[in-house]
Amino acid sequence: MLLPVSLLVRRADTVAVIGAALVRAAQGVGHRRIACWLGRSEATVRGWLRRFRMRAGPLREAFTALLCAVDADPALPAPAGTVVADAVAAVLAAAGAVARRWSVPPSQPGPLVVSPWLVASAVTSGRLLTSLSTVDLANTGRPW
Template identity: 50%
Template sequence: MFVLARRVDLAEVIGAALTAKASGAGARTIAAGLGRPVETVRGWLRRFRQRAEHVRVYFTVLLVDTALDPIPPALSVSGFADAVAAVLGAWRAAVSRWPDVGTVSPWRLAAAASGGRLLSPLWP
């Protein structure tokens, strides 16, 4: 799965925006860097922020269940950044166990693991 439900952009594009926000970038800067409308990017960020705790829990459990020697990510200053770290950590855990997973981006894995509903209010 390479897209998220009700989204036109690829999971990697949305994931790049989420990762940039977790690193402290603002919506305008992210939108300009991705060549997307600022309102579209704000929508992604808003929805992810609303779902951040659910995403963090889901992907932390996935990380722990997948990794051979799991080390969950430490909490940071924001729930948003924690959720992004959990997604990336789950991807790294999957790659450490199944190296071919490394050919798939973390955000494509997140799209598949969520059934394309990563930003959906009804998931998980």
Template identity: 50%
Template structure:
């Protein structure tokens, strides 16, 4: 068995950078269709559809995970209220967690919300194993 360390801007089992995938997720949350998103990003429709389906299938778990991060890291956190649908709520929670962490640690604000989401999720945001317990590499 081999192990690979992923850079913070990469998701497990995805060839595209987190920025590109995050842009697609945010566009979908704003109401854009898959064909429009794919054309804007210059990616195949089926690839973009796969990202959106995978994210939608676990939107509630993603929303919950990132809302907990938002509340745990925020100085004076206010969890995001419902937006439009579960997909948009999950995207809103990802951005909210980034915002909350950036308030506490300003250096985090220098990276995109999607880089932060990769780091916070251990790169498994769109992996088949989501949600799973993240591996703790610290020794007891």
């Protein structure tokens, strides 16, 4: 069975909820305040943040590489001060590049809205918070 792009492997909450927690953590908000804000347990939020912090370096590298692969002239994110903030900035920058590259032309009705965290889930195959030491981005090349 395939995992919906809105979910991460072994996580009950959607990637949008987890992503919102990661953005708040990147802004310097602690896990208790984030848990209260989201209505989740402190242990759950602390686990998300701990796992993301452990993988922040490889995630930053992988999403910066994705940014450079998708955008011909990328604006690389500046250092944000913490490993979590740097990794979140890389995810947001790469997702922005994906949205710009595959946006709907103005002549067609409706914009293409791409959530940065859906992009993160899709390109990591739902493994954004897994315990793997490396980050393997999904192969999106043509099979022929």
